[in-house]
Amino acid sequence: MKLQFKQPIKLLLILAVVATSGLLMSHCNISPNNKELTANNLKLETVVTGLNMPWSMAFLPDGRVLVTERGGKLRIVNGSQLDPQEITGIPKVYYRGQGGLLDVALHPNYKENGWIYISYSSPKKEGEAGDDNGANTALMRAKLDGHQLTNIEHLYKASPNVRGGVHFGGKILFDNKGYVFLSLGERGQKENSQNLSKAQGKMVRLHEDGKIPTDNPFVKTKDALPEIWSYGHRNPQGLVMHPTTGTIWAHEHGPQGGDELNIVEKGKNYGWPLITYGIDYDNSIISDKTEAPGLEQPVIYWKPSIAPCGMTFVNSPKFKEWNGDLLVGSLKFQNLEHLVIKGNKVVKKEVIFDKIGRVRDVKQGPDGNIYVVVESTGAIVKIGPKA
Amino acid sequence: MKITSIITCGAIYGLTFFSNSQEELAKSMARGKELYKESCITCHLANGEGVKGTFPPLAKADFLTKYPEKSIRAVKFGMSGAIKVNGVDYNNAMPPSGFADDEIADVMNYIRNSFGNKNTQPVTEKMVAAVKEK
Numbered sequence: 001m002k003l004q005f006k007q008p009i010k011l012l013l014i015l016a017v018v019a020t021s022g023l024l025m026s027h028c029n030i031s032p033n034n035k036e037l038t039a040n041n042l043k044l045e046t047v048v049t050g051l052n053m054p055w056s057m058a059f060l061p062d063g064r065v066l067v068t069e070r071g072g073k074l075r076i077v078n079g080s081q082l083d084p085q086e087i088t089g090i091p092k093v094y095y096r097g098q099g100g101l102l103d104v105a106l107h108p109n110y111k112e113n114g115w116i117y118i119s120y121s122s123p124k125k126e127g128e129a130g131d132d133n134g135a136n137t138a139l140m141r142a143k144l145d146g147h148q149l150t151n152i153e154h155l156y157k158a159s160p161n162v163r164g165g166v167h168f169g170g171k172i173l174f175d176n177k178g179y180v181f182l183s184l185g186e187r188g189q190k191e192n193s194q195n196l197s198k199a200q201g202k203m204v205r206l207h208e209d210g211k212i213p214t215d216n217p218f219v220k221t222k223d224a225l226p227e228i229w230s231y232g233h234r235n236p237q238g239l240v241m242h243p244t245t246g247t248i249w250a251h252e253h254g255p256q257g258g259d260e261l262n263i264v265e266k267g268k269n270y271g272w273p274l275i276t277y278g279i280d281y282d283n284s285i286i287s288d289k290t291e292a293p294g295l296e297q298p299v300i301y302w303k304p305s306i307a308p309c310g311m312t313f314v315n316s317p318k319f320k321e322w323n324g325d326l327l328v329g330s331l332k333f334q335n336l337e338h339l340v341i342k343g344n345k346v347v348k349k350e351v352i353f354d355k356i357g358r359v360r361d362v363k364q365g366p367d368g369n370i371y372v373v374v375e376s377t378g379a380i381v382k383i384g385p386k387a
Numbered sequence: 388m389k390i391t392s393i394i395t396c397g398a399i400y401g402l403t404f405f406s407n408s409q410e411e412l413a414k415s416m417a418r419g420k421e422l423y424k425e426s427c428i429t430c431h432l433a434n435g436e437g438v439k440g441t442f443p444p445l446a447k448a449d450f451l452t453k454y455p456e457k458s459i460r461a462v463k464f465g466m467s468g469a470i471k472v473n474g475v476d477y478n479n480a481m482p483p484s485g486f487a488d489d490e491i492a493d494v495m496n497y498i499r500n501s502f503g504n505k506n507t508q509p510v511t512e513k514m515v516a517a518v519k520e521k
Contacts, residue, residue, distance in 0.1 A: 053465075053482060070482075096485035097426045164425050165485060188425065282424070282433040307429075332430075332441065334479065358480050376467050376480030 037321040039338075039352035043386045047371070050082045051075065051378040056103045056310075056361045057371065061111050065380070066144075067373070068118070070100035074149075077380065089142060089149025094121040094135035097165015102137070105172040107208065114143040115208075119170040119182060122157055130160030136199070137168045139182050139210070155210030156227070158199035162187035167201075171239035173248065179205050179213065183250060185235035190273040190286070193232050196224035201272060203236070203250070203264055205229040217267030232270040232295065238311030238328060239264075247344075249299075251308040251328060254278045255286055259305045260298035261328075263344060271295035277303060300339075300346045307332035310361040316368035318385050327352075327370060329359025336362065336372065336383075356381065412496055412509045419490075419497025426484050427494065435502030441479060443472040446502030456518055458498075459510065462491050464520045488515040 053070040057077075060066060065077040072093040076083040093100050099121030107115035122138035124130060138157040142149035167185030174180050186193045186201030193201025196218055204227040205216055218224035238251035248264040258278020262270055275289045278301075291297055302308070310329035314322040326339040326346075334357050340348035353372075361373035369384040427445075431437050435446035445451065450472045451458050460466070467480035486494065489512040499506040 099485070166425055281428040355478075358482075375482065 037319060037385075041386050042352070042383055044353060044356070045382045045384075047380045047382050048077045048080050048082050049377065049379045051373075051380070053100070053375055054360060054373045054378060054380070055101065055375070056105075057363060057373050057380060058104045058106050058116070059363070059366050060106070061366075065371075066104050066116065067380070068101045068104045070102070070375075071095055072101045072120075074101065074104065074118070076147075083147075085147050087144065087147050087149060089152060090118070091120065091140070091154075092123060094123045096121075096135075099135060099165050099168050102168065102170030103172045105174065107141075108174050108176050115141045116144060116149075117141045117155075117172050117180065119172055121168050121170075124161035128157070128159070128161055131163040134161030134163040136161050136187065137170050137182070137184055139172065139180075139206070153210065156182065156204070156206055158184050158202075158204070159225075160198065162189060162200070164188050167235040167253070169233070169236050171237055171250075173239045173241060174208075175241060175246070175248070178208060180208050181205050181229065181239060181248065183233070183236035183239050183252075185237075185253075186233070186272070190234070193234065193272045194269070194274065196221060196228060196231060199225055199227065201231060201233045201235075202228045203230045203233065203239075229266060230264050230268050230270060232268075232272050232274070233262075234258075234272045237309045240311050240313055240326075242324075243313050243315040244324070249311070249313075249326065251311055253307055253309075254301065254305060255280050256283075257301075257303040257305055259302040259308055261300050261308075261326075261339070261346065262296065262298050265296075268296050269294060270298075277301040278305065299344065300349070305332060306330040306337065310359055310363075310373065312362045312364050312370065314364065314370070316364055316370075318368040319370070327362050329362045329372065331358045331360070331375070334358055334376070353383065408509065409507070412500070412507070415493045415496040415509060416500055417497075419493035419495070420501075422484075422486060422490055422494045423497050426486070427498075430481075435498070435504075439475060440477070443470065443475070443477045443479075445498050445504070447504060448472050451499065451504065452506075455510075459491060459495060459515055459518045460520070462486065462494060463488075463515065463518055488512045491515045 055068045055070045058066045067075045074087040074090050101120045103119040105117045119139050121135045123135045136158040139155045142152040166188040169183035169185040171183040182204050184202045192198045212226045218228050219226045234252050236250045236252040250264045251261045254260050255278035258276045273286050275292050275295050276287050277290050280286050308328050309331050312327050314325050325341050328337045335354045336352050338350050338352050339346045357374035357376040360375045363371050365371045369382050372381045430442040431445050437444040462484050465483035469478045492510045492512045492515050495510040
């Protein structure tokens with residue numbers, strides 16, 4: 001009788017202890033002392049202001065930062081100071097709509113060879129194909145001597161020239177295997193994303209000196225441009241390589257509700273405008289299909305569109321819990337998105353740093369902090385853990 | 388007799404002038420529509436309604452009628468910061484269009500006469516040229 005009475009109490013006690021400790025533990029998980037990294041334990045600092053329509057940045061080994069201004073100037077930021085003297089030697093750019101001076105990237109062996117790669121909207125020159133007063137995206141490289149670009153080499157220009165100010169792409173990526181990739185928008189002519197004889201809506205792959213690799217996928221295809229690596233893109237303005245697997249990830253501006261994140265692979269067709277999750281900006285239907293055989297599916301798409309621009313993989317001891325994740329900038333909502341990546345999937349998406357301005361570029365700096373180029377405020381901001 | 392002919396001539400002249408200027412406006416609007424599709428439509432949308440709280444509307448926007456000069460300046464030089472349009476607050480940034488002055492006149496004429504807006508007084512290249520960055 002006594003035993004029968006005691007046992008349930010014991011059981012109840014055990015249950016109570018388990019429940020309480022469970023509650024305590026779950027409480028621990030949301031307390032500020034936990035290990036989880038959120039925007040709350042990060043701080044945002046303005047590094048420099050006074051830039052005019054900045055587009056992209058590159059970190060020089062001496063600590064200075066190169067910044068492109070879309071109007072056509074290359075600037076130097078030294079600590080928190082914007083060098084008033086611009087760098088000379090930038091060619092004339094087509095500054096209209098989304099066009100102008102675009103990306104800047106250093107060669108992976110910059111310390112040894114000093115090559116700086118620059119992309120821009122290049123106005124039509126005599127003898128080039130396409131519309132008079134048109135333009136298309138070009139890639140050049142040069143070395144920096146004081147405030148002057150020297151050894152300028154024009155490596156590539158997308159053909160044909162097209163009139164109008166939209167969809168230049170323009171992101172540069174080195175794969176550390178001796179190749180450089182350049183993203184190209186379709187210049188507002190969506191059907192040409194599927195046309196292999198035109199460099200619109202494509203990713204192109206070049207040797208670092210601009211020569212076209214003989215193992216590109218369409219080198220032997222009749223009427224196809226040999227520089228093409230992948231096609232069916234709309235306007236890709238985020239292009240990065242995974243720090244450990246080496247896969248190439250790109251995001252692109254889609255139509256309304258159709259911005260995409262893709263894993264870019266050799267010879268593949270990413271579907272624009274044959275398949276899309278969005279509709280056109282005049283509300284017309286572009287395609288009633290969102291998938292079709294032979295056309296790649298995005299990793300994710302954004303509905304509503306965020307107008308993605310700039311992107312980086314996190315690979316930093318300062319952001320351990322986020323390593324391997326992506327940070328994506330949004331022009332439209334003026335924030336950053338943190339995409340949690342598992343393998344080839346996005347398993348979680350969260351907005352961090354809302355209303356920081358129109359984000360043009362997101363990069364991890366050599367110090368392991370995240371740097372963001374904000375177009376609307378003309379600033380570079382730094383994101384790092386609170387002390 | 389003299390007076391009647393003067394009046395008639397005047398009326399004909401006036402009508403011709405008026406219809407000419409309306410024809411000019413229509414042509415300007417047609418050019419402006421193409422420019423709108425190129426540079427404005429992704430944010431302000433095809434119907435000019437924008438995105439409430441993010442991108443201000445152009446359709447029946449009080450801002451356009453209240454501040455025609457500010458509107459031109461926004462297209463010419465860009466615009467950022469807090470504004471109120473039709474009672475809703477916006478705090479975003481618009482980049483400069485990169486359009487030439489005549490193109491800005493065209494796109495303004497399209498916007499000012501579309502989406503339920505009506506302004507028969509056309510914006511001219513000269514008016515755009517007179518707008519400075521501040």
